[in-house]
Amino acid sequence: MKDAVVELLNQAVARLKEDGVIPEDHPVRVMVDNSRDKSHGDLASNLALTLAKPCGQPPRNLAEAVIKALPENNLIEKVDIAGPGFINFYLASESQAEIVKDILAAGHAFGRNQNGQQQKVQVEFVSANPTGPLHVGHGRGAAVGDSLSRVLEANGWKVTREFYYNDAGAQIQNLALSTQARAKGLGPDDAGWPEDGYRGDYISDVANAYMDKTTIDADDRHVTGSGDTDDLAAIRDFAVAYLRREQDLDLKAFGVEFDVFYLESSLYETGKVEATVKQLIEQGHTYEQDGALWLRTTDFGDDKDRVMRKQDGHYTYFLPDVAYHKDKFERGFKRVVNEQGADHHSTVNRVRAGLQALNEGIPEGFPDYVLHQMVMVTKGGEEVKLSKRAGSYVTLRDLIDEVGRDATRYFLVSRRADSQLTFDIDLARSQSSDNPVYYIQYAHARVHALLRKLNEQGHDYDQAAGIEALGQLELDDERELITQLRRYPEVVEHAGNSLEPAIIATYLKDLAALFHAYYNNNRMLVDDAALRNGRVALSVAISQVLFNGLDLLGVSAPETM
RNA sequence: GCGCCCGUAGCUCAACCGGAUAGAGCACUCGCCUUCUAAGCGAGUGGUUGCGGGUUCAAGUCCUGCCGGGCGUGCCA
Incomplete structure (x- = not known):
């Protein structure tokens, strides 16, 4: 609809160029916005304002000329000039109502587009290390990353969801030592407890399972505990598998699934880390100093150079990160989006710098990042900081158990990723209009309640008749609803382009509000069959x-509440 | 110190590529259940968009300097 109006304006511009009103060589970019205020019509263009200077004419005169030059069409009912020179378009209501017909015909496909042309995109998210249960921050990552994946799919991209985890390194060693200590019956405050060991109760569960020789299935691996408290390597493998499975169960409870689990250790096993080091050295961006091997990331905009290989011969996490992203590119992902906590934002520049230093044609902005800020959890007006099980943080599982999956997902995805989030447990639990997720779901359920009621009353819902009757929907409430429905495909596009799934949540709240108002102010199930079918058709489209x-948010839409 | 993010009504948040009189919900005041689910709706109160400059016909939005909050600034991940 918007595009059609842009097209009409482009034709008008072409005509005015011929007439010499607009300078022939002046590039014109026509912009059309949805009007915020309904007294400004449905759509508005600032065209005349932007042309005023190059044309040397007052905007209102130009607006008049543009309107005169508009081609004949049956889309627009009325055009106005307003304010400093805005051109306001009032769309013909019959053509507006067509959208309802489109929605009913397209069903679940409505709002989806093929902008991505089924190109591959990888979304990496969560990527928690297997050292404990997922916390709220991971939950935000899971909610945002999964919703973003859904939004990209709706925009015609072929999405691979990937989870990367560090299964080697110092933190894993710490996990192994902590588990070993528990297996030997030590507690966090006993002598002999490892320095900076993981203190949470869950470590005891891991140790007990190891001693009981339990078998764990995680990812594609099966690991059985040996019960040998001196075999640190066996303890490590077991603990990693145990906590991976634990995280899987958390994700499952959250309704998030991954296509690929990528292990850091595999980068060593396949020689990709070594190959990356070699390539970086060959490309001449490295040097040795203080017994370590450095990458001159300052050549690529980093504020200081970074160590790749430590004095002790081990690599820093940074190097496998580069090897991993090189591998992503070579797997054919020309586009990659990494969803991470903002506490990792310092890696953004250095990973990109490392990829540039490889000098193999990876684009400068690769990969994209979506960074989410911290989450604070409150209950009874107080900040909640601890969970018994994890010790030092609130787990995702705590939230799901307490407020449910839908509310947890909605709350974690409904705010822009780059602002800090307060998760109010009391609000998320409440079953009232205060709680946006119930509010939206209730709007959906209300329509289904209507359909059931209709049945009870012995009426059939005649969709064809409803579509025929759409022209009769002339109430302000109805026009506003139809306008809001018309915006949905634009919202999906906008959310995809800006990588901000939260936009969907805002839209849905507004749509639900309009519907509740409509429902309250008007009767749907009226005696007039045509009007009844028309209103029900509109409701079903909503x-x-x-x-x-x-x-797209990963939240369910129940038919009864 | 330096880098990144944020700052909008008492609170939680919107505001499409810079557009017209900055919008919702909560809270507060007042209304609406013999009528399709009141898990809902309506009305009112509430703003120097942190502060100051700049660019523009037009700035919450862009640039810049301050102030405040968060995160980062490891041969940790």
Whole structure:
């Protein structure tokens, strides 16, 4: 609809160029916005304002000329000039109502597009190390990353969801030592407890399972505990598998699934880390100093050079990161989005710098990043900091158990990633209009309640008749709802382009609010069959869009509440 | 110190590529259940968009300097 108006304006511009009103060589970019205020019509263009200077004419005169030059069409009912020179378009209501027909025909496909042309994109998210249960921050990553993946799919991208984890390194060694200490019956405050060991109760569970010779299935691996408290390597493998499975169960409870689990250790096993080092040295961006091997990342905009290989011969985490992203590119992902906590933002520049230093044609901005800020959890007006099980942080599981999956997902995805988030447990639990997730779901359920009621009353819902009757929907509430429905595909596009799934959540809340108002102010199930079918058709279209949008957030759309 | 993110109503947040009178919800005041789910709706109160400059026909939005908060600034990940 918007595109059609842009096209009409482009034709008008071409005509005015011929007439010499607009300088022939002046590049014109036509912009059309949805009007914020309904007294400004449905769509508005600032065209005349931007042309005023190059044309040397007052904007209102130009607006008049543009309107005169507009081609004939049956889309627009009325055009106005307003304010300093805005051109406001009032769309013909019959053509507006067409959107309802489109929604009913397209169903779940409504709002989806093929902008991505089925190109491959990888979204990496969560990527927690297997050293404990997932915490709220991981939950935000899971909610945002999965929703972002859904949004990209809706925009025609072929998405691979990937989870990367460090299964070697110092933190894993610490995990192994902590588990070993528990297996030997030590507690965090006993002598002999490892320095900076993981103190949470869950470590005892791991140790007990290891001693009981339990078998763990995680990812593609099966690991059985040996019960040998001196075999640190066996303890490490077991603990990693145990906590990976634990995290899997958390993700499953959250409704998030991954296509690929990528192990840091595999980068060593396949020689990719070594190959990356070699390539970086060959490309001449490295040097040795203080017994370590450095990468001159300052050549690529980093503020200081970074160590690749430590004095002790081990690599820093940074190097496998570069090897990993090189591998992503070579797997054919021309586009990669990394969703991470903002506490890792310092890696952004150095990973990109490392990829540039390889000098193999990886684009400068590769990969994309979406960084989410911290989450603070509150209950009863107080900040909640601890969970018994994890010791030092609130777990994702705590939230799901307490407020449910839908509310947890909605709350974690409904705010822009780059602002700090307060997760109010009391609000998320409440079953009232205070709680946006119930509010939206209730709007969806209300439509289904209507359909059930209709049945009870012995009426059939005649969709064809409803579509025929759309022209009769002339109430302000109805026009506003139809306008809101028309915006949905643009919202999906916008959320995809800006990598901000939260935009969907805002949209749905607004749509639900309009529907609740409509429902309260008007009767749907009236005696007039045509009007009744028309209103029900509109309601069904609304429930379809609510369903589609909630699906992009990973939130369910129940038919009864 | 330096880098990144944020700062909008008492609170939680919107505001599409810079557009017209900055919008919702909560809270507070007042209304609406013999009528399709009141898990809902309506009305009112509430703003120097942290502060100061700049660019622009037009700035919450862009640039810049301060102030405040968060995160980072490891041969940790």
